[in-house]
Amino acid sequence: MTTHSSTTEVSGEPGRDEERQGFDEIHILWISEGMSCDGDTVSLTAADQPSIEDLVLGLIPGLPKVNLVNKVLSPSLGGEDFLAPYRAAVRGELAPFILVIEGSIPNQNIIEGDGYWTSFGNDPETGEPQTLNWWIDQLAPKAWAVVAAGTCATFGGIHAMAGNPTGCMGLADYLGWDFRSQGALPVVNVPGCPIQPENFMETLIWVLYHAAGSAPPPPLDHMLRPQWLFGKTVHEGCDRGSYYEQGTFAKDYNSPKCLVKTGCWGPVVNCNVPKRGWMAGIGGCPNVGGICIGCTMPGFPDAFMPFMDEPPGGTLSSMIVKPYGAVIRRLRGFTNELVNHEPRWRHNKRKLTSGYDPHWRP
Ligand code: SF4
Ligand code: SF4
Numbered sequence: 001m002t003t004h005s006s007t008t009e010v011s012g013e014p015g016r017d018e019e020r021q022g023f024d025e026i027h028i029l030w031i032s033e034g035m036s037c038d039g040d041t042v043s044l045t046a047a048d049q050p051s052i053e054d055l056v057l058g059l060i061p062g063l064p065k066v067n068l069v070n071k072v073l074s075p076s077l078g079g080e081d082f083l084a085p086y087r088a089a090v091r092g093e094l095a096p097f098i099l100v101i102e103g104s105i106p107n108q109n110i111i112e113g114d115g116y117w118t119s120f121g122n123d124p125e126t127g128e129p130q131t132l133n134w135w136i137d138q139l140a141p142k143a144w145a146v147v148a149a150g151t152c153a154t155f156g157g158i159h160a161m162a163g164n165p166t167g168c169m170g171l172a173d174y175l176g177w178d179f180r181s182q183g184a185l186p187v188v189n190v191p192g193c194p195i196q197p198e199n200f201m202e203t204l205i206w207v208l209y210h211a212a213g214s215a216p217p218p219p220l221d222h223m224l225r226p227q228w229l230f231g232k233t234v235h236e237g238c239d240r241g242s243y244y245e246q247g248t249f250a251k252d253y254n255s256p257k258c259l260v261k262t263g264c265w266g267p268v269v270n271c272n273v274p275k276r277g278w279m280a281g282i283g284g285c286p287n288v289g290g291i292c293i294g295c296t297m298p299g300f301p302d303a304f305m306p307f308m309d310e311p312p313g314g315t316l317s318s319m320i321v322k323p324y325g326a327v328i329r330r331l332r333g334f335t336n337e338l339v340n341h342e343p344r345w346r347h348n349k350r351k352l353t354s355g356y357d358p359h360w361r362p
Contacts, residue, residue: 022213023064027097028204029086029139030070030149033120033132034103035159035168039194040150041072041102046279047197050205063208070100083121089139096144096182098207101136104152104159105174107167108133117166133174140175144183145207147190148172149200154189154224155298162302170298172224183210185217189224193295196273199229223298225270234266234285234292237275246332247325249318253289260314263291265304268313271296 032038044052050060056068069085076082088094106117108131119129140146148171151157155170172179172187179187188207190200203226209215219227235241243249243258250257260267264286266274274287285292294304304311345354 023096023144023211025065025067026144026208026211027067027085027089027094028069028100029089029097029143030068030100030102031086031120031132031135032071032102033118033135034101034105034153035118035157035166036103036150036152038072038102040153040192040200041070043192043194043197044149044200045073045197047201048280049198050201052201055201055204060205062212062214063205064212066208080121080124086121086135086139089142090135092142095142096211097139097142098145098147098204098211099136099139099143100147100149101132101153101171102149103132104156104166104168105132105136105171107169110167117168136171136174140179140181143181144211145185145188146171146175146179146181147188147204147207149190150195151191151193151295151297151300154191155300157193158301177224185210186220186224188218188220188226191225191230191296191298192271192273193300196276196278198276199226199272202226202229229272230270230296232270232272232275234264234269234271234274237272238266239274239287244318244321245325246329247318247322248329256289259286259289259291260318261310263293263308263310264314265294265311266292267317268311269294269297 030041032041052068052073054060055063055066058065067085069082071078071082074082085094089097103118108117111117116129116131118132120132120135121130122128123130148154152159152168153171156168156173157170159166160168160170170189172189175187177186185207188203190203192199203218206215206218206226210217221227221230235244240256240258243256244260248257249261250259251261253262258264266286269292271292274284274292277284277287284290291307293307294300297303301307345352347353
């Protein structure tokens with residue numbers, strides 16, 4: 001482990017120098033062996049501002065050198081070669097590191113007898129699979145920060161829906177919502193099914209600047225989500241909001257209008273995807289015709305199913321907005337007609353009619 005002082009000198013303020021100590025190298029140990037599809041890892045490769053390549057190549061000024069270990073992106077030959085940094089971290093020989101968990105955490109306690117829901121490598125001594133739960137138990141207390149990538153790891157997600165056999169849950173459910181890492185951070189939750197690429201990247205970069213000693217801890221809300229990403233609703237950033245306001249609603253899936261009557265949960269879902277787009281501002285959900293199914297939310301998916309039915313609150317709110325919307329739409333129609341004409345002084349006749357007054361000339 002290496003540390004360095006920030007280059008920022010703050011004289012005459014006792015204690016500030018200590019506050020600004022930071023790491024100049026850090027490992028990211030990513031485990032996607034939860035109840036997972038690896039979709040969050042794949043999604044991350046689409047990030048552009050910055051990209052994962054920018055991060056691992058050290059192209060972002062002021063960040064610690066990052067050693068990323070992720071099975072999908074690993075240049076190792078796999079097996080024990082790949083597992084070596086994880087084993088070193090368990091032994092306390094690799095620090096500091098950020099532990100990233102992808103996928104929901106199964107409940108091992110409900111298994112009677114031998115067996116496991118999901119594992120990551122085998123115990124070198126016994127040859128028995130080592131469960132995800134064992135790895136979390138070993139690594140989370142030693143991690144400088146713990147990050148949950150995707151809705152499965154944050155809140156349980158699709159794998160934790162009613163009727164599932166694994167009894168799985170999110171990382172904070174498993175570690176405790178009052179868990180604190182070595183860096184004094186709670187679990188940092190970045191929900192999304194999958195994560196929006198730059199939502200995750202921005203959060204990771206913030207955590208890394210904090211690790212470098214040059215940023216405060218990332219501001220998180222009561223569900224441990226980054227506030228600047230999840231503080232607003234889908235509806236507040238949806239470019240179909242004007243249709244909603246004017247009371248014009250789509251009745252089928254090929255309409256450019258507001259989708260609330262075809263199943264959009266946007267008004268009550270915390271997510272920035274329609275505002276931000278998916279890749280380079282392109283794509284999204286309701287903004288491009290796909291109902292919001294609330295995939296970032298702690299209640300996902302059960303609270304939002306069946307997805308293609310109108311949300312219960314949508315009926316009332318759309319009914320209330322309809323008469324107001326009809327009047328406003330009509331009034332705007334008149335004004336729109338008015339401003340769709342050029343002023344009468346724009347012509348090619350012999351007389352100037354713009355109202356120009358030359359009286360000020362000498
Ligand atoms: S499509 Fe959904 S998010 Fe967009 S305005 Fe309509 S209800 Fe709101
Ligand atoms: S807009 Fe809705 S469906 Fe799309 S990513 Fe956000 S929460 Fe998920």
